[in-house]
Amino acid sequence: MTGRRAVEKSTTPTPASGSTKRAPQGRGTRRTPGLDDEPELIQLLTPAGERIDHPDYPLEVTPQEARSLYRDLVLVRRVDAEGTALQRQGELGLWASLLGQEAAQIGSGRALRPDDFAFPTYREHGVAWCKGVPPVNLLGMFRGVNNGGWDPNENNFNLYTIVIGSQALHAVGYAMGIQRDGADSAVIAYFGDGASSQGDVLESFVFGASYNAPVVFFCQNNQWAISEPVERQFRVPLYKRAAGFGFPGVRVDGNDVLACLAVTRAALAHARSGQGPMLIEAYTYRMGAHTTSDDPTKYRSDEEVESWREKDPIQRLRAYLDKQDLADAEFYAEVDREADELAAQIRAACLALPDPSPTSMFDHVYADAHAQITEERAFLADYLAGFDGQEG
Amino acid sequence: MAQVTLAKAINAGLRRAMEQDPKVLLMGEDIGKLGGVFRVTEGLQKDFGPDRVIDTPLAESGIIGTALGLALRGYRPVCEIQFDGFVFPAFDQITTQVAKFRARSLGTVRMPMVIRIPFGGGIGAVEHHSESPETLFAHTAGLRVMACSNPLDGYWMIQQAIASDDPVIFFEPKRRYWEKAELDLPATEPAAPFDRARIVRPGTDLTLAAHGPMVRTCLDAAKAAEAEGRSLEVVDLRSISPLDTDAVAESVGRTGRLVVVHEAPVFLGLGAELAAKITERCFYRLESPVLRVGGFHTPYPPSRIEEVYLPDLDRVLEAVDRAFAF
Ligand SMILES: Cc1ncc(C[n+]2csc(CCOP(=O)(O)OP(=O)(O)O)c2C)c(N)n1
Numbered sequence: 001m002t003g004r005r006a007v008e009k010s011t012t013p014t015p016a017s018g019s020t021k022r023a024p025q026g027r028g029t030r031r032t033p034g035l036d037d038e039p040e041l042i043q044l045l046t047p048a049g050e051r052i053d054h055p056d057y058p059l060e061v062t063p064q065e066a067r068s069l070y071r072d073l074v075l076v077r078r079v080d081a082e083g084t085a086l087q088r089q090g091e092l093g094l095w096a097s098l099l100g101q102e103a104a105q106i107g108s109g110r111a112l113r114p115d116d117f118a119f120p121t122y123r124e125h126g127v128a129w130c131k132g133v134p135p136v137n138l139l140g141m142f143r144g145v146n147n148g149g150w151d152p153n154e155n156n157f158n159l160y161t162i163v164i165g166s167q168a169l170h171a172v173g174y175a176m177g178i179q180r181d182g183a184d185s186a187v188i189a190y191f192g193d194g195a196s197s198q199g200d201v202l203e204s205f206v207f208g209a210s211y212n213a214p215v216v217f218f219c220q221n222n223q224w225a226i227s228e229p230v231e232r233q234f235r236v237p238l239y240k241r242a243a244g245f246g247f248p249g250v251r252v253d254g255n256d257v258l259a260c261l262a263v264t265r266a267a268l269a270h271a272r273s274g275q276g277p278m279l280i281e282a283y284t285y286r287m288g289a290h291t292t293s294d295d296p297t298k299y300r301s302d303e304e305v306e307s308w309r310e311k312d313p314i315q316r317l318r319a320y321l322d323k324q325d326l327a328d329a330e331f332y333a334e335v336d337r338e339a340d341e342l343a344a345q346i347r348a349a350c351l352a353l354p355d356p357s358p359t360s361m362f363d364h365v366y367a368d369a370h371a372q373i374t375e376e377r378a379f380l381a382d383y384l385a386g387f388d389g390q391e392g
Numbered sequence: 393m394a395q396v397t398l399a400k401a402i403n404a405g406l407r408r409a410m411e412q413d414p415k416v417l418l419m420g421e422d423i424g425k426l427g428g429v430f431r432v433t434e435g436l437q438k439d440f441g442p443d444r445v446i447d448t449p450l451a452e453s454g455i456i457g458t459a460l461g462l463a464l465r466g467y468r469p470v471c472e473i474q475f476d477g478f479v480f481p482a483f484d485q486i487t488t489q490v491a492k493f494r495a496r497s498l499g500t501v502r503m504p505m506v507i508r509i510p511f512g513g514g515i516g517a518v519e520h521h522s523e524s525p526e527t528l529f530a531h532t533a534g535l536r537v538m539a540c541s542n543p544l545d546g547y548w549m550i551q552q553a554i555a556s557d558d559p560v561i562f563f564e565p566k567r568r569y570w571e572k573a574e575l576d577l578p579a580t581e582p583a584a585p586f587d588r589a590r591i592v593r594p595g596t597d598l599t600l601a602a603h604g605p606m607v608r609t610c611l612d613a614a615k616a617a618e619a620e621g622r623s624l625e626v627v628d629l630r631s632i633s634p635l636d637t638d639a640v641a642e643s644v645g646r647t648g649r650l651v652v653v654h655e656a657p658v659f660l661g662l663g664a665e666l667a668a669k670i671t672e673r674c675f676y677r678l679e680s681p682v683l684r685v686g687g688f689h690t691p692y693p694p695s696r697i698e699e700v701y702l703p704d705l706d707r708v709l710e711a712v713d714r715a716f717a718f
Contacts, residue, residue, distance in 0.1 A: 141519070163477065
């Protein structure tokens with residue numbers, strides 16, 4: 001039982017690092033000596049694309065599956081690039097890029113079953129992809145035509161959450177519902193390293209542990225919460241925090257899609273089998289700006305960004321495919337062609353998103369008739385009608 | 393004299409307060425190297441160091457709760473909440489603890505804390521970035537609630553807020569951050585005490601009362617109305633709690649009509665309070681009922697239609713027309 005072994009392994013405290021360990025590349029200056037060791041990551045693929053095994057997280061991937069993961073990575077990167085381009089061209093008001101975090105999202109997303117429910121923040125475009133959410137759904141809020149805009153129950157993918165950390169509690173509550181229903185599905189809650197400071201996230205740990213809820217906490221530690229480095233959020237590596245709440249925590253190489261897949265599968269199995277929550281810290285990096293309104297040059301060095309470029313999740317999987325001779329030029333060309341097509345589709349869908357009608361703001365606010373809404377809607381409709389026939 | 397934006401003016405006000413009192417501390421998310429997402433604290437960490445310009449963890453309840461402790465210890469924390477919609481994780485600390493501390497200690501404890509909140513819409517943002525929660529705070533006794541509307545006030549009111557021994561919720565109209573005025577800093581005089589309203593445009597026929605971002609909208613409306621032969625007086629309320637009803641009553645005493653304008657929903661809003669007070673005080677002088685222009689009883693809408701939600705010059709003038717039609 002993978003889940004059980006994961007528990008035993010990961011609850012064992014990792015000894016504090018000795019001075020022999022090297023600080024992670026590019027971040028040495030900000031580390032507190034002796035407090036933050038060389039990250040011990042669960043890895044199934046080295047940055048050079050060598051396949052390695054981990055005793056607790058065995059994983060079989062067929063050549064077909066490996067190619068399919070590659071395709072996912074490339075396609076969501078393209079969805080993301082299109083989002084950024086659309087924002088630059090004034091078609092979106094804002095875009096939160098996932099660049100660099102594709103493996104964490106695809107790996108964890110592909111571990112989910114259709115009946116597992118995902119609670120994202122606002123950057124989980126790759127998880128949405130895995131859950132079968134049409135990419136155009138993700139654009140509405142960023143374009144400013146809605147504040148969410150899809151039915152969370154359709155793909156078991158919750159609405160994006162802007163208020164940092166809120167959704168972790170919702171995830172636990174949903175998991176408590178699953179428990180009561182006697183179902184064997186699980187829930188996954190996504191949040192960032194910054195979010196781990198929020199009371200809501202810590203309270204979600206308490207509730208999750210206390211009720212032994214079938215929930216996986218998936219933190220994408222992309223090293224930055226806007227301009228605040230992880231050191232501002234925690235001094236002990238995040239995954240170790242789980243032990244204090246009474247459930248296992250593991251740190252996985254977030255740029256290794258195979259490791260993310262294997263570890264998330266194990267955590268979901270753990271949750272499904274009634275053993276309660278598990279925390280996964282996917283150690284990764286946000287390659288771009290926090291959002292399109294951010295200027296990361298104000299707070300981080302090019303050197304740091306460059307050091308992470310070498311760990312690119314797509315290059316890593318491609319190196320593996322090449323080494324194993326699992327893909328040829330034709331396959332890559334086909335994926336690229338598909339990506340071009342997808343980008344064009346997204347662009348067209350974005351441009352086709354109609355502006356909401358002015359009175360639509362009164363829609364769906366209440367389930368039942370509500371006098372105030374009725375009155376105010378009538379006022380606005382009447383007021384706007386006064387402009388009919390006028391210029392502008 | 394130089395052209396100074398509201399954001400720069402508040403920055404200069406914070407700087408001056410920090411220079412004058414070593415107990416003044418700034419706290420908030422991204423306020424250090426980044427200078428805040430609106431750059432209001434730009435350069436301050438560089439000059440005052442990370443112990444006085446404190447980059448905090450991403451936790452609003454944590455920011456306000458620890459600020460309370462610092463205030464108890466004699467510091468004067470000035471907290472930045474990144475956007476209006478993110479003050480709610482801290483709402484508990486502000487309303488149940490900060491607001492009541494002085495009264496609970498029978499006046500023995502001072503709570504000199506400022507909570508700066510960029511508020512209001514009009515910048516095309518995603519949800520939770522455009523709200524006007526001022527009455528939620530004004531309804532809580534123990535807090536002073538104010539909103540600046542222009543660079544001169546931004547510069548002085550922030551200093552007055554910091555100097556106050558009461559906790560102050562300090563609203564900054566984010567869509568006006570880049571508006572400029574001629575200012576001679578730091579020699580300029582404050583326009584008024586921080587709890588007083590101010591007539592920012594005299595007029596004789598109707599009073600427009602507003603605060604924060606809507607002051608500019610009302611000034612524009614008054615200008616447009618002038619072309620139609622109507623003289624509108626514009627009162628910048630500046631302080632929401634306490635509310636300077638004397639200033640408004642005095643103005644209405646002369647003009648006989650009042651329209652209150654704010655971005656927050658009209659229902660149970662500041663306009664409701666002013667309408668009740670002014671009706672009580674100026675009943676025999678009023679030539680028309682007090683009218684209100686504001687947001688609707690809906691969640692703040694997506695940005696593509698926010699201009700319908702937000703009062704603009706036309707919505708203000710339509711209410712003015714209605715007032716004159718009585
Ligand atoms: C309660 C709350 N406070 C502040 C913000 C503003 N804000 C948006 S994203 C962000 C940083 C989030 O960092 P992290 O949790 O690490 O996630 P990341 O964006 O890096 O994926 C902040 C401060 C917010 N959205 N919600």
